[in-house]
Every structure is written in structure tokens, then in C-alpha cells.
Amino acid sequence: MDYVKLINCMRCGMCLPACPTYKETFLETASPRGRVALVRKLQEGELDQSERMLEYLSLCLDCQACASACPCGVNAGELVAEFTCERKAESGLGYMEELILRKLVPHPDRLESSMVPMRMYQKSGLQKLVRKLGILKMFPKPLERMEGLLPDLPDRPLRQEIQEVTPAIGQERGTVGFFLGCVMSLVFSEASRATIQLLSSLGYRVITPRNQVCCGAPNMLGGDLAGLKEAAHTNIDIFAGYDLDFIVTDCGGCGAELKKYDHHLEGYEPAEKFSSKVRDISQVLALHADELRAKLKPLAMKASYHDPCHIAHCQGIRREPRDLLKLVPGLEYRELNEADACCGSAGTYNIARPEMSNRILRRKLDNIAASGAEVLVTGNPGCLLQLKKGLADHLPGVRIMHLTEVLAQSMASWHGCNNL
Amino acid sequence: MEPTFINELKNIVGEQYTLTDRESLAVYGYDSTPEIESRPGAVLLPGRADEVVRIMRLCHGAGVTVTPRGSGTNLSGGSLSAGGVVVQTSRLNRIIEVDEENLTATVEPGVITSALHREVESRGLFYPPDPGSMNISTMGGNVAENSGGLRGLKYGVTADYVMGLETVLADGDLLRTGGKVVKDVAGYSLNPLLVSSEGTLGFFTGITVKLIPKPQAKITMLAHFPALQDAALAVSAIIAAKVIPATLEFLDKVTIKCVEDYAHVGLPLDVDAVLLIEVDGHPAVVAEEAAAVAEICKKYRSSFFQTAQTADEALKLATARRTALSALARLKPTTILEDATVPRSCIAAMLKVIQDAARKYSVTIGTFGHAGDGNLHPTCLTDERDQDEIKRAHAAFEEIFDAAIAMGGTITGEHGVGLAKKKYLPRLVGESGIKVMRGIKQAFDPKGILNPGKVF
Numbered sequence: 001m002d003y004v005k006l007i008n009c010m011r012c013g014m015c016l017p018a019c020p021t022y023k024e025t026f027l028e029t030a031s032p033r034g035r036v037a038l039v040r041k042l043q044e045g046e047l048d049q050s051e052r053m054l055e056y057l058s059l060c061l062d063c064q065a066c067a068s069a070c071p072c073g074v075n076a077g078e079l080v081a082e083f084t085c086e087r088k089a090e091s092g093l094g095y096m097e098e099l100i101l102r103k104l105v106p107h108p109d110r111l112e113s114s115m116v117p118m119r120m121y122q123k124s125g126l127q128k129l130v131r132k133l134g135i136l137k138m139f140p141k142p143l144e145r146m147e148g149l150l151p152d153l154p155d156r157p158l159r160q161e162i163q164e165v166t167p168a169i170g171q172e173r174g175t176v177g178f179f180l181g182c183v184m185s186l187v188f189s190e191a192s193r194a195t196i197q198l199l200s201s202l203g204y205r206v207i208t209p210r211n212q213v214c215c216g217a218p219n220m221l222g223g224d225l226a227g228l229k230e231a232a233h234t235n236i237d238i239f240a241g242y243d244l245d246f247i248v249t250d251c252g253g254c255g256a257e258l259k260k261y262d263h264h265l266e267g268y269e270p271a272e273k274f275s276s277k278v279r280d281i282s283q284v285l286a287l288h289a290d291e292l293r294a295k296l297k298p299l300a301m302k303a304s305y306h307d308p309c310h311i312a313h314c315q316g317i318r319r320e321p322r323d324l325l326k327l328v329p330g331l332e333y334r335e336l337n338e339a340d341a342c343c344g345s346a347g348t349y350n351i352a353r354p355e356m357s358n359r360i361l362r363r364k365l366d367n368i369a370a371s372g373a374e375v376l377v378t379g380n381p382g383c384l385l386q387l388k389k390g391l392a393d394h395l396p397g398v399r400i401m402h403l404t405e406v407l408a409q410s411m412a413s414w415h416g417c418n419n420l
Numbered sequence: 421m422e423p424t425f426i427n428e429l430k431n432i433v434g435e436q437y438t439l440t441d442r443e444s445l446a447v448y449g450y451d452s453t454p455e456i457e458s459r460p461g462a463v464l465l466p467g468r469a470d471e472v473v474r475i476m477r478l479c480h481g482a483g484v485t486v487t488p489r490g491s492g493t494n495l496s497g498g499s500l501s502a503g504g505v506v507v508q509t510s511r512l513n514r515i516i517e518v519d520e521e522n523l524t525a526t527v528e529p530g531v532i533t534s535a536l537h538r539e540v541e542s543r544g545l546f547y548p549p550d551p552g553s554m555n556i557s558t559m560g561g562n563v564a565e566n567s568g569g570l571r572g573l574k575y576g577v578t579a580d581y582v583m584g585l586e587t588v589l590a591d592g593d594l595l596r597t598g599g600k601v602v603k604d605v606a607g608y609s610l611n612p613l614l615v616s617s618e619g620t621l622g623f624f625t626g627i628t629v630k631l632i633p634k635p636q637a638k639i640t641m642l643a644h645f646p647a648l649q650d651a652a653l654a655v656s657a658i659i660a661a662k663v664i665p666a667t668l669e670f671l672d673k674v675t676i677k678c679v680e681d682y683a684h685v686g687l688p689l690d691v692d693a694v695l696l697i698e699v700d701g702h703p704a705v706v707a708e709e710a711a712a713v714a715e716i717c718k719k720y721r722s723s724f725f726q727t728a729q730t731a732d733e734a735l736k737l738a739t740a741r742r743t744a745l746s747a748l749a750r751l752k753p754t755t756i757l758e759d760a761t762v763p764r765s766c767i768a769a770m771l772k773v774i775q776d777a778a779r780k781y782s783v784t785i786g787t788f789g790h791a792g793d794g795n796l797h798p799t800c801l802t803d804e805r806d807q808d809e810i811k812r813a814h815a816a817f818e819e820i821f822d823a824a825i826a827m828g829g830t831i832t833g834e835h836g837v838g839l840a841k842k843k844y845l846p847r848l849v850g851e852s853g854i855k856v857m858r859g860i861k862q863a864f865d866p867k868g869i870l871n872p873g874k875v876f
Contacts, residue, residue, distance in 0.1 A: 007753045007804060012452050013493040017532070017556045026465060026510035027444075028492065034447040041446055053443055071746035072755070 001082055006040040009033055009074045015066035020342045020360045021059050029056045032066035032076030039083050049087070057083065059356060061349050062221075063309035063342035068316075081220065088223030101224045105214045106231055108182070112157045115186055119153045145351050149385050151187060158189035159210060166196050166206040173203035174245040176284070177277075179235075179258060181251030182214050183381035191384075191401075194408035195250040195281050201295065201411065202288050204245075209238050217257040221347045225264075232261045236274045247274065250281040250404055252380030253347075256314035280311055281404055282379060286320040289327060296410040298330035303406065304373035305333075306364070306387065307340035308380030321379060321403050328410045334371045338363070345386030361390045369395055376400045421461040421503075425482055429462060429505070432474045437511070439463040448506055451494040452553075453840055454756050455804060460487070460501040467511045469528070469586075469625035476623065477592035479505055480869060486590075487871045488619040490530065490558030495757065496838025498565065498618045498874055507623065509560045515539055516626070522600045524583060526628045529560025533567075536629075546634040548575035551834065552745070560624050566616035568834035573792035574664045574700075575632075577834065579615045586626030587614060590865040600628060613860065618836050619871035621864040635700035638666070639710040640734035643717040644691040644724040648672070651693035652768035654720040655791050658697070659764070661716060663709045667698035668792030669741045672771065675748060675786040675799075679740050682747040687740055691723060695791065696741045698734075744788040745799070751784070752801040754810075758817055760824040761833030764794040773823040774798045780819075781812040795833035822847070837875045845876055 015032035016022050022031040029038065035057060041047040060080045067075040093101065104110050121127050130147075159180055176199060184192045199206050216231030235258070239247055249255045255278060262268075262275035285292060303325055311317045318340065326333050344350055344360035364387070368376055376387060376398055384400060391398045401409075421440070430438045439445070440462050449457045461484070466472050479486050485504030492499055492508075499506070509530035516526045518540055525540055525547065533554040540547050550569035551557055557567065563585070568577040584598035597610040614621055645651035655668060671679065671694040680687045687694060695717070699709040710727060717725050728734035749755040762770045771787060774796070778785040789797040798820060800813045821831045821844050831837075831844040846854055854876050864870075 004753060010452070010454065010749060010755050011450050012749075013491055013553060013556050016491055026508065027439075028447040028463075029444050037447045037450065038443060047443060047446060050443070052441055056443055072749040073746075 001039070001043065001079070001086060003043065005074065005079060006036055006043065008072050009036040009040075009076070010072060011037070012071065014071055015069045015076065018065040018069035020061060020063060020065065020344070020363075021356060024356065024359045024363075030059050032070075035060055035080050036074060036076050039079055042083075059353065061309075061342050061344070061346035061360075063346060064313035065309065065340065065342065068313045068340070084223045085220070085225045089225065093222070093224055097222050097224065101219050101222050101227050105182075105218050106227065106234075108159060108213060111182060111214070112160065112186065115153065115157070118150065119155075122152055145354055149350070149389050151385070151388055153187060154189045156189075158185040158192050159208075161189070162193070162196065162208050164208055164210055166200050166208070168203045168205045169201045171203055172205055175205045175207060175243065177239050177242055177244045177247045178206050178208040179215070179239075179247055179249040179251075179254055179278075180208055180212060181249060181254040181381060183385070184251045188381055188384060188402060191405050192250055194402070194404040195248070197408055198281070198285060198404055198411070199248065202285070202291060204284075207242050207244070209242075212238050215254040215257040217253050218347070220257065228257075229264055232265055232271065236261065236270050239274060240270055244277060246279045246284055247277045248279050248281055248284055250379065250402065252280065252308035252310035252315070253382060255280045256310040259315060280315060280317055280320075280379065282311075282317060282320040282324060285324055285407070289323065292324070292407070293327045296328050296407070299328050299406070299410040300330040301375045302332045302334055302373050303375040303377050304336045304368065304371045305339060305403075306336060306343065306368075306376055306378040306383060308378055308383045309340075309342050309346070310382075311379050312340040321377070324403065324407060325377060328406065331406075331410075334373045336371050336373070337367045339367075343383050343386050343390070345382040347382065350386055357386075361386060362394075365390050365394050368398060374398060375406070377403050377406055379403045421484075425484070426462060428478055429464060429475070432478065433464050433466045433471050437465040437467070439465075448489075448492075449500065451489070451492040451497065451499045453495055453497040453500075453838070454754055455810070456497040456500065456839055458500045458502040460506040461503045463506045463508060465508045465511050469512065469588075472507065472512075472588050472623055472625055473592050473594065475505070475507060476588050476590065480591045480867065483867065483869065485869045485872050486623070488529075488560065488564065488623050490561035491532075491553075491556045493553040493557050494561065494565065494838060495759075495835040496832070496840040498836050498838035498871070499561075500839065501871075502873070504869075504872070509558055512560075512625065518543060518545070518631070519600065520545070523631045524600050524628050525631055526584075526626060527559050529558060529563075529624045529627060531559045533557050533559060533562055540631055541634055544634050545631040547581065547629060547631055549578045549581060559627050559629075563615050563624055563627055564617060564619050565834070565836040568790070568793075568795060570667050570669060570790060572790055572795065572834075573668055574666045579612060581629045582611055582615050582627065583630050584626075584628035585611055585614055585624055587622035587624055589622050590867060590870050595622060598628070616836070618838060618874050620861060620874055621870065623870070635666070637703040637706045638698055638700040638734070639706050640728040640737050641697045641710060641713055641717075642724075642726050642737040642740070643695045643697065643722040644688060645693045645695070645721065646691050646723050647721065648692040648771060649768055650720040650722070651695055651791075652771070654695065654717050654722070655767060656765060657716045657720065658713055659792070661712050663699065663712050665697050665709075665713070665792060666700040667696060668790070669696040670694070670767075670787075670789060670791035670796070671696075671740060671744055672787040674784065675744050675788045676740075678747040678751060678786060679743055682750060683739060683743045685736075685739050685743075688723070694740060696738060741788065744786075748786045748788075748799050748801060752803055754802045754804040756800040756802065756813055756817070758798050758800075758820070759789075759795060759833045759835045760798065760820050760829065760831060761793075761795040762824050762827045762829030764792065766827040766829065767791055767794060767796070769827065770794075770796060770824065770829070774820055777816040777819045781816040783809060783813045783816055785816065793833075794829065839874060842874075842876060
């Protein structure tokens, strides 16, 4: 790790009020500057890789709210992730990590097949029975939590259903590549369908390459930098085959990772070209706000927007989603207090660190309740999963929707949001 | 630290809030002060005021030192402890009362400054002190350091708002000073003594501050000056015209260049100084004052002057000042932020001293700060790995502090003496000053267990 990145932290403490785990604990070890100091002291040899050290570092959500707050451009979340990667590179991946990150995630077919039993489990009524009998209590805790998080799955993943080319409606203004996030495709396919619809109705020809693979964010999360680079090369090659104005995604996590391909593959020109074209869907839609406004029909709802960390902190996008929501006639926009604070989902954090995740989620839910919103809008599948479950358990009166679902619903041509 | 002693601490605050592991002690070994670290023996996070009393009694009996700490954003090493107990106030964070009849607020020491701002402003009231770290600094820390901020010129500093204190003394006894009355001449005035005592006289558990009505209107203005001297003259002329802006902030040439490189806000690189000016109060008065400011800036040859028409525009104008520290801090790994303060009539002379010192010792110093109240922030951009440059930086600052003293100013306007400026304090207050302070310390804390080694 680059030592300068560590000593750049001047310990001013501006990151403390931004950090969800510090706000819950008030502990310096659970703060961004504390984490930077821990990694620094590891490198300097004052501290060693004790169990406790790893426990402290793994409490980081990598939400990167600290990076937004830092006056000197230090990114504590990224530094901790980098440290984890370096550790993994030395120790090698564990058996399960190897299986998931190398054998499953990079292969969409296998990933989709792995969900088939889950879909059958839901459709057959077995899920209801299992939940009723409390059978999951007999399994390890993480499994029970994972089962609880999963909403009803669509019949088929979007990747298998969507046409590779969706023509523009009306005059064609350009061509975009659609990057299909794994979770969006597998779980929130209706939202991604809405995304494609919005793009095509604004005059974009949408190309969704069927052979694209996972963006690699799970590899990064698991400390598998090599796996991430492999995924990056595959996707870069695939999208380079088309002449595209933008590469669009409606998954905040994917967007953040795709925009960093040029950083991971430094000096590799195709990566720079690829990353420079990546846009969150809200960025592209915001370019055509006037046209969009003309197409929107009234939708009476009180709505609030939750900033996904991967969109607000990692990509710096805050204004566009709000501006887009405000285009919808009849939609009463309510700003959320601490809107850009993590919801506690953070990749697999909600499964690995359920106690802290729940505390952070409860804070988010309290803020949602205080906003008076009936619909919570966001733009990242991790947040959708976490908040959908949280709302169902504690605020059943509030629905959650992806930004593109709200906009598509407001457009007369689109019906239903049966998945959410 | 003895295991039996640690067990007694755990009995008071609970095991969860007693930190003694190596990792925790290492990260509580710093605050925001560059170059200074130490290792405490234990860190405690009490949740109630009576736990603080019991901690103090125990430590007093055992002869163990106690250092109060808020969020650890101290800029003079004041919240560090070598081998003693650090008591973090963060869990003592209740706003106990906002008294709208007496215009006071009473808080626990761990309340975040900006949380108090939000609470009182929602009721149309105003607590003016706004230190740069207000989003994380605690009220206890603000009182202990007598923190200032951008609004100091018009509204004063923390000391001007503290009305009452509840303080746990070194032996665990409670001391109540002041209260909600405006007039109180019973005995010595102890509040001003406790404010800015930097944790060496007592541990605050309750703080009552004065509130004022929230100003109804505010106008933000930005002016560029090709000549530094003209900017300084404009500052003096604004005050002489009997306009007291809420904010009168200054950026020098080095800072302007850094801000422009970093934030691209459209600052011209050929100007010597930028002033950010905000007037607030009754709408009619504010309009008059803004007009006066505009005229004065024009008279003193500002090359550009803009008045914000909307809140958004005001925010944009303030960007350059808000990003000053970020822009500077990004240049080099180590940032030494100082707060030498002079009578405002000496600002131009002080800026020249800073520039000369930077040149003489070949270090980069950007200066920004509160031109209106003479509190400047010369900020040295350096690299802790370059010990030679660090030495030169300190030599430059030594000249700057000596010049500030010679001008009738002070070595620290708002960061405190702590460990970092101990060496300079005798030069400012003299032997008699140190003797009186020692006597006061002796009266409050004869065993010397409260934040030892700080101030003098």
C-alpha cells in the first residue's frame, strides 16, 4: 500500500460525523481516521494483524461517506478495502471464497442457475411453510438472514429475457450499452426493464450484450483483486465491440466499480475509454429533463430519496435523482434527513455484521418515518434489498421503488411495478 | 495500569466503555494536532455525569491523571494523555433544555456544536460560535478551549456565551458557577477562568449558554483585490464605517492559487487577496450595510465585486473560503495550521511577516482566515518525513509568533496552548502570568491529576 496515502490523513476529524459506525459507537477505532491510523501503525510495525485489529477494520462498511467529507482526499474505506485485498493476496482465497468469487460470480449462467432452487422454494409454497415452522432457526444464522432478505424473485432473470437490441422510439439520438447488474437482473428485473424503456423512449437504441459478466465488485469486496481485473477485461472487450455514446447502468454499485476500471487497470487505454463512458441512469436521464417532463403524467405520492453510498459518495451524484423526481407532476418531494448515510446493506455487511447493520438501518428507518414519505426511492439493489426488508418489518406503510420505476410509472406507456 | 484499578474503572462505566486494548490506546494517542502522539493507559466513555464524579474520585485517590476529550479535534495536543485515563464525553450528549423565556440552552459536554445550532435555530434562536470543526466538535471542548469561528468579529467567541457551568473538580466534588442570570457579582467570576482552562481545572458535566434571536436576513458578498494593501485598507474602512460584518474572511495569493487548482471556482490568479463578507441582521439594516461595503470595496480598487442574489449564489461565493483548507491540505501530506492573532489594524503587517518568514525559511505557507478579528490561519504545507523542512517550518512559525506578540497580538486566537504552544506562552504572559496561572492550578488541583503537562 502506498504509504503517502496513509500519512495524507491529517486527523482533523471531519470524517467522524459522516461515518455511520462512529455515529453509533463514538469509538475512535470505529472511525475513518482511526482505521487509517490502524493500517498506518500496522505498516509502521507498531501494531500487528491481531484478531482484534481485523475485527476493528471489518466494521468498516466501505460506504465512503468519509471520502466525501475528507478535506484532503483521503478515502479511508478504500484504504481498508485495499488492505483486505493485500492480505488476501498473501494468504490466498478460502475454499468458499474461491468457489463463489471464481466459479460462480463471473459466470452469469451458473449464477442464474444457482437461483433456480430459490425460485422453486418460493413458488412451491415451501418458503411459507419453512417460515411458518421456523425451520430456519435450525440453520446457521447467516443463512436465516439471507433467506429473510430475499424478496420474491421474478420468473426469469432479465438477462435471459431482454432482447440484445432495443430500438429507439421515435427519432434515434444515439446508442447506449446497458450494463445489467447481477442483482438487478436476478431480483429487480422490472426496474431494469423500466430503465431500458426510459432510454428507448428518449430516443436511445439500447444494446444489452448477453455475454457481459459481473462487474467484479464482489471480488473487490472479498479481497480478490485478480478476479476483479479478469471481470474488467471481459466487460471492456465486450462493450468495445459496439459504437456507444454511453455505457449505462441502473445499479449504483456496478456504476461505481465500472467507473474505476481505469484505476484498476492503470495505463490500459481501453479501460480508460470504457470508464469514461460509464453513466448512472440518472445522469443520462437528467440530460433530457425537458423532454422527459413532457412525457410524464401525474403520479400523486409523497416521495423521498435515499442516496446509495455507491451513487452519492463513490460517484458524486446527488442532484440528478432529486431533480428527476421533482419532474413528476403531483409528486410531493420530501428531503430525507441524513439522506446520504448508509442504510447498513453495504454488500454482504448486513449478513456478516448484522448487529451494526441493524443499528444503522434503524437510524435510516427513523429518518424515513420522520420525512412523512409514502414511497422511498433509491438507485441501488443492495439498498433496495435492505430497505425493502426493513420497511416491511418496521414501516409497512412505506413502499420502496427504484428511480426508474417511478419515472416509468409516471409515463403513461408503462404499467405495473409488480416486483416491488 | 494495574488490573485491579482497571476493574474498578469497569465497575463505574461498564466493561464495554472501558478501553485498554493496544489498538484503542494507539488511536486515542492522537487528536488533530500534527506531530504529537502519546499513549493513554485507558479510555473511558461514561454515559452519566455521576459516573464522571466516581471516575474523578477513584483517580484522585489512586493518583492517576485524567484527561477530558470530546471528539478529539483539538489542535494543540490538549486531549492527549501519557499513561493516564482519557475520559471521552461523547455519550454525555443530551441537550437538557432550551429555555425560550430566559434565552438559554443547557447541554451536556458531549453535545455536538452543530446539533445545538440546529436545535436552537429550529426555534428561531441563535448560538453564534461556529468553529471550523463545528460538525463534530463538542460543547465541552469548545468551552474548555474557548473556541471561536467565522462569526467571531460580530458575535464574539464561546466565552461570550457561557453563563453557567457544572464542573467536577479534581477530587470529585461538584462546583456550580453562574447560571441563567445576566447579572451576577457574587464572589470571584469563575466562569471565565474555567472557560479556556483546557481541561486542567475541572471536568464540565453541564453547560448553560446564552442564546440570541436569529438574524432575519443575511447578504453575502465577494471581492477580489489586485493589491494586498488595498484589501487590508478595505477591511479597516468597513469597520471604520461602523459596519460590523458577521463574517469578514480573507484568502491570500497562495491559497487562491490552491483553491483555483482544486475547485475551479473562477478565481483570477493575478489578484493578491479575496474577501468574503457577510452582513446579517434586520433586512433594512442589512441592505444599507451591504451597499456601504460595496462602495468601500470599490473605493479601495477591488477588481471584482459580487453580491449574492439567492441562497444558492451565496453558497457559491462562499465556496472559495469553505474549500481553502481542503485545497491547501491536498498539496502536501502534512498540514500545520496555526492561529496567530493580531489587532486587526495590524493585518497587513502580519501578512508581510508571514510572507517574509516563508521566503526566509523556504517553506510554503498559505494564509486564510478571519480578517475581521485579526485571527489568521497561516498554514504550512510540508511533509513529516522531511525533518529538515519541518524544522524550518517551526522556525518560520517562531518568527511569526514573536511578531504577533510584538504587535500586541497573541500566539493562539482559538486553538489553545495545550502541548503545542507551551514554549511560547511565557513570552506572551511573562513570568508573573505563569506564576498566577500556577497558583490557580494549585488551588483547583493540588495533586496535579487533571490534564497534566498542558498550557504551562
